[in-house]
Amino acid sequence: MTVGGEGDALDCFVSYTEDGRAWAEWIAGALERADLRVLVESWDRVAGTHRVAWLDRATRQARYTIAVVSDGYLNSATAVAEWGAAWSPRPADGDRRLLVARVTDRPVPGLLGQIAPINLFDRGALAGETALLAAVRGGEPAPPEGGRAARHPHSPIHPGDLPAVWNVPSPPVPFVGRGEALDQLDAALAHSPLVAVTGLAGIGKTSVATEYVRAHRRDFDAVWWVPAGRPELLGERIRALAPALGLPEHAGPAAVLARLDRADGRWLIVLDDAAGTALPDWLRPSETGRLLLTSRNPDWDRLGQVVALAPLDRAESIALLTDRLPAVDLAVAAGIAAELADHPLALDQAAHRITAGRLPAEVYLQALTDQPARLLRQGEVPGRPGTTAATLWDEPIRRLSADSPAAAELLRLAAHGDATPLPLHLLTADPDALDHAELRAAAADPLDLADTIGALERAALAHRDGSAVTMHALVRAAVRADTAPEHADQLADSLRRMLHAT
Numbered sequence: 001m002t003v004g005g006e007g008d009a010l011d012c013f014v015s016y017t018e019d020g021r022a023w024a025e026w027i028a029g030a031l032e033r034a035d036l037r038v039l040v041e042s043w044d045r046v047a048g049t050h051r052v053a054w055l056d057r058a059t060r061q062a063r064y065t066i067a068v069v070s071d072g073y074l075n076s077a078t079a080v081a082e083w084g085a086a087w088s089p090r091p092a093d094g095d096r097r098l099l100v101a102r103v104t105d106r107p108v109p110g111l112l113g114q115i116a117p118i119n120l121f122d123r124g125a126l127a128g129e130t131a132l133l134a135a136v137r138g139g140e141p142a143p144p145e146g147g148r149a150a151r152h153p154h155s156p157i158h159p160g161d162l163p164a165v166w167n168v169p170s171p172p173v174p175f176v177g178r179g180e181a182l183d184q185l186d187a188a189l190a191h192s193p194l195v196a197v198t199g200l201a202g203i204g205k206t207s208v209a210t211e212y213v214r215a216h217r218r219d220f221d222a223v224w225w226v227p228a229g230r231p232e233l234l235g236e237r238i239r240a241l242a243p244a245l246g247l248p249e250h251a252g253p254a255a256v257l258a259r260l261d262r263a264d265g266r267w268l269i270v271l272d273d274a275a276g277t278a279l280p281d282w283l284r285p286s287e288t289g290r291l292l293l294t295s296r297n298p299d300w301d302r303l304g305q306v307v308a309l310a311p312l313d314r315a316e317s318i319a320l321l322t323d324r325l326p327a328v329d330l331a332v333a334a335g336i337a338a339e340l341a342d343h344p345l346a347l348d349q350a351a352h353r354i355t356a357g358r359l360p361a362e363v364y365l366q367a368l369t370d371q372p373a374r375l376l377r378q379g380e381v382p383g384r385p386g387t388t389a390a391t392l393w394d395e396p397i398r399r400l401s402a403d404s405p406a407a408a409e410l411l412r413l414a415a416h417g418d419a420t421p422l423p424l425h426l427l428t429a430d431p432d433a434l435d436h437a438e439l440r441a442a443a444a445d446p447l448d449l450a451d452t453i454g455a456l457e458r459a460a461l462a463h464r465d466g467s468a469v470t471m472h473a474l475v476r477a478a479v480r481a482d483t484a485p486e487h488a489d490q491l492a493d494s495l496r497r498m499l500h501a502t
Helices: 018-033 051-061 078-084 125-137 179-191 205-215 231-239 253-262 314-324 330-339 344-356 361-370 394-403 405-415 425-429 437-443 446-458 473-482 485-501
Strands: 010-015 038-040 062-069 098-102 194-198 222-227 267-274 289-295 305-308 463-465 468-470
Touching (some): 010 018, 018 038, 051 062, 179 194, 179 205, 179 289, 179 305, 194 205, 205 267, 222 231, 231 253, 253 289, 314 344, 330 344, 394 473, 405 437, 405 473, 425 437, 425 446, 446 463
Parallel strands (some): 062 098, 194 289, 194 305, 222 267, 267 289
């Protein structure tokens, strides 16, 4: 729920620090299931929003602020500003708006200690939810069955069922399918200390990793999720684990890994969206530890095992659309899946566009068939603000053009042929038929050509399929859209000359 104007009805704002995030999300889910309107920062604050202004509006609009009192909350100076705004009674009704949800067994000092707490740390899920709702409702009757559904697609896991160390993000949409990939991932982690889930952008790598760790959370004593897109920040993000292990905040990442190894239990670190395959020396799995990575780069097979994700099979694509659009006709869902080549992100985007625009699914399908470039730019992707199936590959294409001009030209050449893979013998039969100097030189040398195709594969934009280069239909569309008309004409001329040479 987004914080809006002063008149917006809001029952509860959940205030927390990072070590209480899992509790805060569980509280928010429990309240929403009871038909209450709830605001929690990890679900609701949009990237780029001014945090202080957002918090101020939230605490003023909410009937109750629920302070999730964890160890970190008790030690936080900024948390005081959040619960302090709700401390004083409203002038109009004299109702104090602050509730204390205690998720640590430490005594609560000061002003917060004057409020009888809702003790959650020593209660199971049912007892905790009952106590929470009793405090919030204050004797009011529960709403009838069939009220507002929770906004979050998964019921957050009760923190009592989580490992002692856990910061895995909640998935933005329900997980559908991928049973075979999950089985492969489980088998791979049983035999290899490092496993990478690879595939092109938007294919569901993060979703598979998230689903795996949620399903196998009881197998680990510590699970730590690290956004790994910027390698220079890996040390800082591993260091953030230190306080949860009883180490000082300034402890180095190597000390954190050493502490995990000394602990009597299994640990898993997830590196999400890892780019290159170079890991720092201190970041290595061990007898009790595992590294799980998601990456577009397929080269992780030299360090461990790889689970490569393909597009969904058609039945899974239809299942995803029917999950998001329960009333959709199965034939229409199959048509949308075919037009989008079973790409998960594009399917979620389509479902959002249909729902947000209140469009009949068959109208969307016809427009997608007639105007694909237009439709691929419309609709949001849950959990990926600002990303669409039309923009997903812009940065990888730009980076490939800068790093390997020959590979970028090969990508454009393959995209401007027909929908079939580009046979490599067309390149090697007469390299002089190629206008692009770098690609012409690469095509004349088998080693250089192999390196050029390798650059394409590391960018997850195309791959070698036997003796041909192939790519996903949406990548093909994105590359064509990114190619200037005069360049497209040159590529068409090159293809004609290559075909004539064979």
